[in-house]
Amino acid sequence: MDKFYHSVRLDEALCKGCINCIKRCPTEAIRVRGGKASINNKFCIDCGECIRVCPHHAKHATYDKLDVMRQYEYTVALPAPSLYSQFNNLDDVNIVLNALIRMGFDDVFEVGAAAELVSEATRQYISEHEGQIPLISTACPSVVRLIRVRFPNLIPHLLPLNPPVEVAAVLAARRAMEQTGLPREKIGIMFISPCPSKVTYAKAPLGTEKSEVDKVLAIKDVYPKLLACMKAVGSQEDYPQIGTAGKIGISWGHSGGEASGLFTESYLAADGIENVIRVLEDMEDQKFTNLRFVELNACNGGCVGGVLTVENPYVAEVKLKRLRKYMPVARSHMDDNPEDMIRWTTGVQYEPVFSLGGNLMESFSRLNQVERLVKKFPGLDCGSCGAPTCKALAEDIVRGNASERDCVYYLRENLHKLSGEISGLADDLEENRGGKETLNLIKEYLQRISDEMSLLDKKEDEKDDRTGFGE
Structure with missing residues (x-):
């Protein structure tokens, strides 16, 4: 699989050549030339911000449709904690879980339950690696990809643990094979995702060679079908109690939820890609030496703010907090599960995609060219040239992708x-x-x-x- 695989795509037929996307892209991956936008695959981190701001719906996320369930003899749904936040007046997650079974899945494994295992493993890892502090959460694939291409000095601070969705997929696949006797290829592990970043992770994961997630469905596709099934489940006097996640696991659905499960006050939680970049820049400047853990989410509000959800992220966060109120702190523990499925099996390597040259001397030479060009331009960062800033235009010129006359x-x-x-x-x-x-x-x-x-x-x-x- 291409290491620069992307789930965020552009529909040129719908693109009007406006500059909304280039001004909001955190990695300056988008250009507008010849009246159409284009996305640089090496720069893009699949945060979905361009999908959110495009008024013409020319950016969209690729994900699997519901009919992929028919491709497998046995299917397991992996509901993200943010799924529960999409429904009004929900007071029991078991209604959603049983509705997924009624919808056609053969089994359900909560990502929130796996999140509790990751929280426990994180607490243990922090206590054993004090010299690596502060550690950065690796639960958001967009943040990991951002660090990989833009903040190489922070790669050693990445928490080398798989995200909860991967741990859930491993456990769900093992359980399904034990219960059914079916070979792995006949079992479909399907994550119900709030964002395109998780789609990219399933296709081209970081930290592991291959993901156990077979298909990724969008919350916004599952939501309308799930509503009818939930009404049927809710009308029953007694339905199975199959939930295995507690407060810690459910809390991962919103910003600060992961950090709260570490039982420490020495943490920082930031959400929204612009805020994430600001925090990472401060970390590079070593401004957070007193922190033990940094939780970063590319979407506003955390996973509840993903572009594949249907509810307002701030309303969704309140719903999650209300739902977890009477839950036990945790229901899943490492004692019952092997640790080998949680640790990374491969590292994250720096990808110098923003480098201006093939070597240090060439990069310095081209950087001087960029500085001279920037002085020629007005410094308005108006976007009329199709690049987000005057500096970005200068870099495009040095790379041979634009000319001064574009200004x-x-x-x-x-x-x-x-x-x-x-x-x-x-x-x-x-x-x-x-x-x-x-x-x-x-x-x-x-x-x-x-x-x-x-x-x-x-x-x-x-x-x-x-x-x-x-x-």
Whole structure:
């Protein structure tokens, strides 16, 4: 599998060439050229922010449809804790779990139960690795991918434990094979996900060679079908109590939930990709030496804020907190499960995708070129060139993917210079009473002005289309 596999895709037919996505992308992975956006696969971390802000729905997440359940003889649903937060007046997770069985799954394994195992393993790992502190949570795949490409100095601080969804998948597959006697390939382990980042993880995981998750369904697809099944379950006087997660596991669905299960006050929890980047920058500057653990979620509010959910993330967080109120602290423990399924089997390697050159000398040389180009540009970061910032445009030019003439303001300044030079030539021609060479120069400059004016008109039209000022 391609290490730069992505679940966030672009539909060019729907793209209008606006600049909403390029201004919000945290890794500057998107450019708008020729009236259409494009996504740089090496820069993208599948946070889904472009899906959230695109007014034309040109960005979308790829995931599996519900009919994939028919591909297997036996299917197991892995509901994320954030799934419970999508429903009104839910007071028992067993209603959702039994509804999943009624919906067509043969078994259910709560990701929240696996989260409690990861919490216990994290507490143990922190106590054994004081020199590695602060440790950074690896539960959010987008955060891990961000660190891999942008913050190489922080890779040693990554908690080398599999995310709860992977642990749940391993345990669910083992249980299904024991109970049914079926070979692994006939069993479908299906995660019900709140975000595209988990889809990418299932296809190209970090920390393990291959994920045990076979398919990833979207909460927004499961939600409407699950509602009807939940009504049927709720009407029963007695339904099976199959839930195996407690407060700690359910809390992983919102920001701060993972850290709260570590029983320490020396932690930091941040959500929202811009806030995550700010925290990582501060960590690089060694501003958090007194912390033991850092929980980071790319989505606002944590997993409840994923783009594949249906409920407002802040309302969903309140629902989760109310739901867990009378639950036991934890129901799953490491004593009953082997630790080998939780630890990473492979490391995370730095991917220098933002490097400007193939070696250090070339990178420094190109960086100097970027700095010189940036001084030429107005520093407005308007996005009219199709890049999010003037610096990003300069880097594109150095990489050979753009030109100085992509900047509208640079074009306009060039026209003023050409006009001044023509004026000087005209004066020279008048003083010398002719001169074939001067006339040829004037013709050349006039042609250049005509070309620059045509390009400027095109750029201005594109700018108006993006901003709406031309309507």
